Amino acid sequence: MKLTLHIWRQEQGASTGAMHTYALTDIPEDMSFLEMLDLLNEQLMKQGERVIEFDSDCREGICGQCGMMINGRAHGPLKHTTTCQLYMRSFKDGDTIYAEPFRAAAFPVVCDLKIDRSAFDRIIGAGGYVSVSTGQAPEANSIPYAHETAEAAFDAAACIGCGACVATCKNSSAALFTGAKITHMALLPQGQTETAARTQKMVAQMHKEHFGHCTNTEACEVECPQQISVLHIARMNYEYNKASLLHK
Amino acid sequence: MDAKIPAGPLAEKWASYKAHAKLVNPANRKKMDIIVVGTGLAGASCAASLAEMGYQVKSFCFQDTPRRAHSVAAQGGVNACKNYRNDGDSIYRMFYDTIKGGDFRAREANVYRLAECSQQLIDQAVAQGVPFAREYGGYLNNRSFGGVQVSRTFYARGQTGQQLLLGAYQALMRQEAAGKVQLFTRHEMLDLVLIDGKAKGIITRDLQTGAIERHGAHVVVLATGGYGKMYYLSTLAMGCNASAIWRAHKKGACMASPSWVQFHPTSLPQSGEHQSKLTLMSESLRNDGRIWVPAKQADERAPNDIPEAERDYYLERRYPSFGNLAPRDIASRAAKERIDAGFGAGVMKNAVYLDFSKAISEQGQNKIAEKYGNLFTMYQRITGINAYRQPMLISPSAHFSMGGLWVDYELMTTIPGLFALGEANFADHGANRLGANSLLQASVDGYFIAPYTIPNYLAGELQGGKTDTDHPAFEAAEKAVRQQLQQFLQSKGQLPADHFHKTLGKILYDYCGLSRNRAGLEKAIREIKALKEQFYHELCITGNERINTELEKAGRVADYFEMGELLCHDALTREESCGAHFREEHQTPEGEALRDDENFCFVSVWEWNKGEPVLHKEELVFENVKLSVRSYK
Known part of the structure; x- marks a missing residue:
């Protein structure tokens, strides 16, 4: 297929960026979107131009490193799909495609389509863990918990940290990301001891990083590659209020 | 080569090592700097554990955050001989399965320790909040995996690696927030x-930024x-x-049996020239999936139209x-064998x-979806095919390196103070x-072994003081x-680094892949040398020394040429078939691998010598198992 691409180019964080236009022909439909960008980069190099910088690593939808706005949607037109799992069969001959970085005050642009998501790491560092050091663990089967609990905790823990939830949110809120980790830990007996303190610290860090508030638009759940439920945001709010009332 | 294996009976070696390993006083620990390169399961668990002990840790990764490391992609599970199924499992059984699975080319003491520590790992992961699958009564569930007859694999749906890695990553971030770990991402x-x-x-x-930096420490750990x-x-x-291990190799760390590369049987087949990777479908699928090809060659019928008898x-x-x-x-x-014989399926006839x-008719689609749902979804996204309705197409793909930096029992390389953990080393x-042993080995190396062996080394380094990064050795290296x-930047050719990488990959698949022979390997070495020559004349790189993906790729490809040559050389000199290394000259009349224990019961340990590798041998001594023909018939 034949495509017209408009891609955001920005030398570095401090410089001004702009959309640049490129044309591609003979793109097969079983090519992935990122392989299409690989091909475009090869052509740019032949013309002596700097390649388009974008992040990707595992290219199987699990590492969370890829991600860009494609035609205004985080990770492109499909629901629950990372950019690397988007194939060209989702487009048709003659299409015009716009590719931009995920945009949020907390995710500064590094170069072209690459962004800095280290704010997520700092939210985890604020309390997204069980405080257990190597060597302290009791026998694994000594604390049984229900099959359903394990499955529900897994649903929350499946987050890949890609940032699509933030990118798609009109407020650039990290509530889904933070809520998922709080829920994962709060559901498990191992994580429950620290729930109140964890929730307060993670929420405080989220605000410090300049993520916006959640206003329950629920767009994040639609884009999330792991289909993380917005109910985790409700859970976070519940835990936060509980902590504020009972643990001050 | 002396692996420094502790004396005494197999079951007591690790206990005896731990009992006698030297310790570092808590007051001295905070004066000691440790560099850990890589933040996968091995790197993150090692960095977090050492920081918890009080050491100053610098942790490096090339990704934008430690949580991206490729341990994240391991799907199926992690083995541990908890014997929760009461199906006859034990440390010895797991040790034996792993030794046999490795075709009797691993070190007994290391493998036994791996099995021994596996039990602790499950405890550790559960305590961190890893949501392993559970039975309805609330106890941990297991499944079986290739090469064994017990159920010892713990799993978190098809994302076990991700969940284990997040446990280690969170432990790492906890130490980072506490100021015990300094994190260097995109480095x-x-x-x-x-x-x-x-x-x-x-x-x-x-x-x-493109900045070149010097980092000094008392110990360097490669978990790359x-x-x-x-x-x-x-x-x-x-x-x-492979750049970290290869550059360490060129500085004197020996490389062990690099040609032992595993090809995963269940990845998606290649569909065209543009492809950048072959996506893995977890081996756990083989628990419920049955593998077949049409009984007649070049069968053009759709799979569901081929009757059972055919x-x-x-x-x-x-x-x-x-x-x-x-x-x-x-x-x-x-x-x-089936694909080469013309029975392959799919458009390119390169799959089974x-x-x-x-399984669906016996257990119902819901049960299968609960076990493998994410894999079926991923398969459909990539291929457009619904695998609940028709069979998946799969084929073998380059996957895991059993070879790597040679390490002794303490996981130390031939360079004092340089340790190699996880897949970067060769040992186990x-x-x-065997499936589900790689998450295990990476974790065990980082959580349970390095925290004993690294202090044992550091105890002898207390006198040295801080490492001076103004030392001429740093200057020369920089x-x-x-x-x-x-x-690279001045290179004015027309071909991108990927072109060379793809060409090298094809040579290796053809001649140093699933099956190898002398003529092919000799040809591969000649072709790699020529390709390398061309690379240095015709490489094209645009952009500058700042952020530049192409510059990163060029350095990695340059190392692959040299290491690729060593792979072929290693395969060429091993005149036997063992495990993943299949030499066509050495097979039984039925086409099974023919091992030569008399002449090749050793690990090939290669020393860098300006492209003319020097062979050392670590003879493998089996005191607790009888070497047998590895039969799964």
Whole structure:
């Protein structure tokens, strides 16, 4: 297929960026979107131009490193799909495609389509863990918990940290990301001891990083590659209020 | 080569080591700096554990956050001999399965320790909040995996690696927030620095600013993963590379049996020239999926139109006792045999079928979806095919490196003060790794072994003081790094680094892949030399020394040429078939691997000598198992 691409180019964080236009022909439909960008980069190099910088690593939808706005949607037109799992069969001959970085005050642009998501790491560092050091663990089967609990905790823990939830949110809120980790830990007996303190610290860090508030638009759940439920945001709010009332 | 294996009976070696290992006083720990390169399961668990003990840790990764490391992609599970199923499992049984699975080319003491520590790992992961699958009564669930007859694999749906890695990553971030770990993301190690023969630091490039930096320490730990990406099309991530271990090799760390590379039997087949990776479908699918090809060659019918009687379930036919759960090397080779013989399926006739219809009719689609739902979804996204309705197409793909930096029992390389953990080392899997043992080995190395062996080394380094990064050794290493980068940037050719990488990958697949022979390997070495020559004349790089993906790739590809040559050389000199290494000259009349214990019961340990590798041998001594023909029939 034949495509017209408009891609955001920005030398570095401090410089001004702009959309640049490129044309591609003979793109097969079983090519992935990122392989299409690989091909475009090869052509740019032949013309002596700097390649388009974008992040990707595992290219199987699990590492969370890829991600860009494609035609205004985080990770492109499909629901629950990372950019690397988007194939060209989702487009048709003659299409015009716009590719931009995920945009949020907390995710500064590094170069072209690459962004800095280290704010997520700092939210985890604020309390997204069980405080257990190597060597302290009791026998694994000594604390049984229900099959359903394990499955529900897994649903929350499946987050890949890609940032699509933030990118798609009109407020650039990290509530889904933070809520998922709080829920994962709060559901498990191992994580429950620290729930109140964890929730307060993670929420405080989220605000410090300049993520916006959640206003329950629920767009994040639609884009999330792991289909993380917005109910985790409700859970976070519940835990936060509980902590504020009972643990001050 | 002396592996420094503790004396005494097998079951007591590790206990005896721990009892006698030297300790570092808590007050001294905070004066000691440790560099850990890589933040996968091995790197993150090691960095977090050492920081918890009180050491000052610097942690490096090339990704934008530690949580991206490729351990994240491991799907199926992690083995541990908890014997929760009461199915006859034990430390010895797991040890034996792993030794046998590795075709008797691994070190007994290491493998026994791996099995021993496996029990603790499950405890640790559960305590961290890893949501392993549970039964309705609330106890941990297990499944079985290739190459064994017990159920010892713990799993978190099809994302076990992700969940284990997040546990280690969260432990790491906890230490980072506590100020015990300094994190350097988007940093690539470009050289190792030795002072007086000991590892004392690294040179890195900040991939965001292009800055070349010096980092000094008392110990350097490489947990940088495997080198399967050398084959270009592989199950690995785009950024996985061998540069850290290769550059350490060129500084004196010996490389052990690098040609032992595992090809995963259940990845998606290649569909065209543009492809950048072969996506893995977890081996756990073989628990419920049946593998077959059409019984007649070049069958053009759709799979569902081929009646049962005209299907060849070749694994069940050739290996009746293990069937679809035959170990990876055997399953991969059997697939290649059928494909090469003209029975392949799919448009390019380069695949075999993995069929779930029987499991779905027996257990229901919901049960199958609960176990493998994410894999079926992923399969549909990539291929457009619904695998609940028709069989998946799969084929073997370069996957795991059993070879790697040679390490002794303490996981120390031949350079004092340089440790290698996880897939970056060679120690535990012999010539073939069993499924669900790699997450295990990475974790055990980082959580339970390095925290004993690294202090044992550091106890002898208390007198030295801080490492001075103004030392001439740092200056020389930095200069060499800068020179190489300049050389790449000034290259005025027309071909991108990927072109060379793909060409190298094809040579390796053809001649140093699932099956090898003398003529092919000799040809591969000639072709790699020529390709390398062309690379230095015709490489095209645009952009500058700042952020530049192409510059990163060029350095990695340059290392792949040299290491690829060593792979072929290693395969050429091993005149036997063992595990993943299948030499066509050495096979039984039925086409099974023919091992030569009389002449090759050793690990090949290669010393760098300007492209003319020098062979050392670590003779493998088996005191607790009888070497036998590895049969899964």
